[in-house]
Amino acid sequence: MSSPFQAMLGSLMRLRGVSATLLVDEHEGMIIDSMLQFGQDGARVAALAASLHRKARKSAEAAGLGEVAFMELEAADGRICAAGRHDLVVVAVTSSSANIGLVRVELLKAARGLA
Amino acid sequence: MADDISRWSDELARDPSSQVFLPLGEALRRQGQVDAARRVALGGLERHPHHADAHDLLARICVDAGELERAFDEWDMALRIAPDHTGALKGMAYVCFQQQRFDEAEDYLRRAAARGDTPDAGVAAALDTVHRSSVSRAAVDLEAETTTADPRLLFTRVLETDDRTALLLDASGLVLAGAYLTPEGVDVASEVGAQLSGVTDEAVRATQHLDIGAWRSITFETEAAVVAMAPAAGDGLLVLAASKATPLGLVRRLLDRCVERAHTWLARTGGAGGGA
Numbered sequence: 001m002s003s004p005f006q007a008m009l010g011s012l013m014r015l016r017g018v019s020a021t022l023l024v025d026e027h028e029g030m031i032i033d034s035m036l037q038f039g040q041d042g043a044r045v046a047a048l049a050a051s052l053h054r055k056a057r058k059s060a061e062a063a064g065l066g067e068v069a070f071m072e073l074e075a076a077d078g079r080i081c082a083a084g085r086h087d088l089v090v091v092a093v094t095s096s097s098a099n100i101g102l103v104r105v106e107l108l109k110a111a112r113g114l115a
Numbered sequence: 116m117a118d119d120i121s122r123w124s125d126e127l128a129r130d131p132s133s134q135v136f137l138p139l140g141e142a143l144r145r146q147g148q149v150d151a152a153r154r155v156a157l158g159g160l161e162r163h164p165h166h167a168d169a170h171d172l173l174a175r176i177c178v179d180a181g182e183l184e185r186a187f188d189e190w191d192m193a194l195r196i197a198p199d200h201t202g203a204l205k206g207m208a209y210v211c212f213q214q215q216r217f218d219e220a221e222d223y224l225r226r227a228a229a230r231g232d233t234p235d236a237g238v239a240a241a242l243d244t245v246h247r248s249s250v251s252r253a254a255v256d257l258e259a260e261t262t263t264a265d266p267r268l269l270f271t272r273v274l275e276t277d278d279r280t281a282l283l284l285d286a287s288g289l290v291l292a293g294a295y296l297t298p299e300g301v302d303v304a305s306e307v308g309a310q311l312s313g314v315t316d317e318a319v320r321a322t323q324h325l326d327i328g329a330w331r332s333i334t335f336e337t338e339a340a341v342v343a344m345a346p347a348a349g350d351g352l353l354v355l356a357a358s359k360a361t362p363l364g365l366v367r368r369l370l371d372r373c374v375e376r377a378h379t380w381l382a383r384t385g386g387a388g389g390g391a
Binding site for chain 2: 041044045048049051052055056058059060061062063064065066067068069070071072073074075076077078079080093096
């Protein structure tokens, strides 16, 4: 049975350079839904991305900076991007050649659409 | 020399308006008779107030007397009268050099070098000396700043404006240097550091798991600011916050500069000055 988030994750997955998309519970670090390439271990990515997002959110709270809208971890050969709302985080794993501006816009749009 | 002085003195006595006061004053100065040289120079200036060389002579006498400010003023006057007066430019460079105003000294020397039809070896050597002194002084300034200043102010010069703030955390999330100021000016560095403890470890694990190479930065956008983080020496973390109006490209450049500064500071102090 298709989840209500498949369309959202599917549209993100179609962006150039995106290799995985996940919807994650920020508190538990558990996958709610995902679209992964064959052989990818989503559970670990979900846990780590959720943890990073949680740390960013709590540090922003401590500094009085308000809600975290978008987060990006940049590495030599790729990125992990995330946008959160209501304890849910939409995560995209991309290559370094991805159009990060477009990924950011689509992730923010997806996060706004979360219930 | 004594004969010359005697001859020029006689000539000046016969004709007080003679310009022989110039070689006479210089000769007396070279003999160390500073007071006598000054009287001659001042006498000449009374009759020739717009003679650039007369002001140049008095300036050199003032230098011998240790009166650098007065010397600078006299050379400045000479330069107003004769804008191409190389001696005045060299003299002003000398005063600036003595006062450790190296940039100005270099500027005067370059102007002096540009005046001559042929290269002036003395000016070139002076330029070299000024340049080396300037570099040496800059290194001393940097060392003093990075070793003795309040660690909380480590990034102040790099950040340039008040709406940016940065801090350096150790692997445990403890603050080593810098500050994390709220818009109200409250330093919440310790609170932010505690919340970010472990970020480096998780970033490393995530990038290793995905096999996407070493992590370079984490950036997150909030309602009020952009926060960027980068790995620092010794599993540390550099955290930079800037107003949301700051372009992301600039945020990254500032982050790189802060990392470099932290690296220099850690190398010099071993982080011993931290723990704010």
